[in-house]
Amino acid sequence: MLETLGLLANGFTVVFEPQNLMLIIAGCALGIFIGAMPGLGSVNGVAILLPLTFLVPPTGAIIFLAAIYYGAMYGGAISSIMLGIPGASTAVATTFDGRPLAKQGMADKALTAAAVASFVGGSISVVLFTFFAPPLAHVALVFGAPEEFALMLLAFATFVGLGGDDLFKTLFSISIGLVLSAVGFDIISGEPRLVLWDITGFLHGINFLILAIGIYGIGEMLWTVEEHRLGGGKSMLSDATVTVKRTLANLRELMTTWKSIVMGSFLGYFVGILPAAGATPGSLMAYGIAKQISKNPEKFGHGALEGVCAPEAANNAASTGSMLPMLTLGIPGSPTTAILLGGMVIWGLEPGPRLFVDHSEFVWGLIASLYAANLFSVLINVAFIPVFIRILKTPFTILAPIIFILCLIGGYAPTQSMHDVWLMVIFGIVGYLMRKLDYPMAPAVLAIVLGPLAEPALRQSLIISDGSFSIFFTRTYSGPIMVAALIFLFLPLIKIGYVKLRKQFA
């Protein structure tokens, strides 16, 4: 406990270096902006901007990206409330009651509620994070190759069991990501592998950023172009009156919703830890529970303040929660943290529990930066609400080409090869076409990041056991993890069986 506090204090000394402090503030502001733009969320922002962080040392880079992640959770609420369009998928639940409040002329109340709930959610989850992470990392220190592989299988299994998407499409998405990650060289024998159509550009493999920017940059923007077209290109911006007197009254009213905020924070945090769940389902679940525990559930959907607070607390808490497995186990808890994990590999840090031992400054700097990012996000958010509302008026046809250009350069920068830019454009277009058919994209991005870690873990395990898969089940830690993974994998089948049984006896 005391040791943790000491390490945290060290982390704060990293955060208070002027350069890092500036990066946090810039990241929060940029994150709020990205979150507020319809169609762009934390994952898009982090994917598109990761190539820009090569300028600063790894600690600064991850602090900056984490601040974007954090800020985006705040920003998502702004367009949910003002436009009725979720600024990011994580803010979908915020539209349910935030939009009606705005239509009743109480946009400022909804915005304040969202900011304060986000702050509480963020604070509770960061404290939980600080005290959960070190013991978990400590346990994970004894993990060998079989445990690592079992954990990664568990991460993918949660997509099958909890993702809620079509079973076959989820499996397809996971395996194509893993196969694409195998392109290039076989790491053990050193032979060229899967050089597609014998194009030499594939010899250096497929960088995860190419897939991530392709899908979350270009694909997402094409998707937004379509949404924009279908929506007729017009949106209704509500008015917000912000005065000190009204804000104080709003804050007093907020006190009555503390129960749903605290519930949302804890729920969001624990849902966020699961790879397939994360902030979007976390906030939807929090909304549902807030409605159930509310004294007047009939107000939900017509402008209930709890309906804004619970999901906003949950999505911030979930974004912190998803960092827990990323930092301690090397398993990302969300697509955004998958990209952060890929970034860590680029910066030369090996993800996993050894991070806490070998790169203590990096880890604690990041944790401390979450405290700072949370504080700065709420301050920037409250202080500049009118500015962000103005920015929302920027026409999409000006913003879109700028984002496309950032994607193209972002795809070129890491490897400086035109081959990768072409590949990224292809991924973007194919990803867009597949997304229209409900293929889930997050598992593929997670898979291309984890693939290069999962394959050696599997092969080393099998070498230890001389080819027997029983090694995964007989070890203290990998056994239970493996069983949990199998339960998730077979959950869809169990569900079908259960429904059939019930029909027979009904």
Next chain:
Amino acid sequence: MSVRTAELLMAMMMGVFSIYLMFKSYELPVGWIEGEGPGGGAWPFWLSLVMLLSCLGIIFNWIRKVGPIATSDKVYVRADVLTEVGAVAISLIVTVALFSIIGIYGALPLFLIFYVRFLGGHSWMLTSALAIIIPVSIFFFFEVTLKIILPKGYTEPLFIPLYKMFF
């Protein structure tokens, strides 16, 4: 084309791609090598097989007419949407192709003029301002600050004086 037809076509295309990946993986040993463990092709080979089986699963559901996508008779891409998304996609492809010929500083202004002026319908004033300011800021941010040299195609010689000034 309906969503239902698109579903079948996509599954078939991805199925063929999986078979190609299986063949490609088979260039390396996919079985057990004594003393070395699984061969280098094993991991992608079996995963490509999972891809193929998933595609067959999607097609199986398509035949049984199960699921919202396989039963949807909505239009896959509406004509007006196709025009707009297609225009954006093609302009991106042309821009990338131009990178290697007239370079990024020739291609980006053209892309911006096309997008802002012709797709967005904004004034020439705004269009030309963006077409100048954005490439210039990219030059200073990426090339001068980050030292990432962006592709210039045949316009490379024009930049030599600039390199001399900044590096």
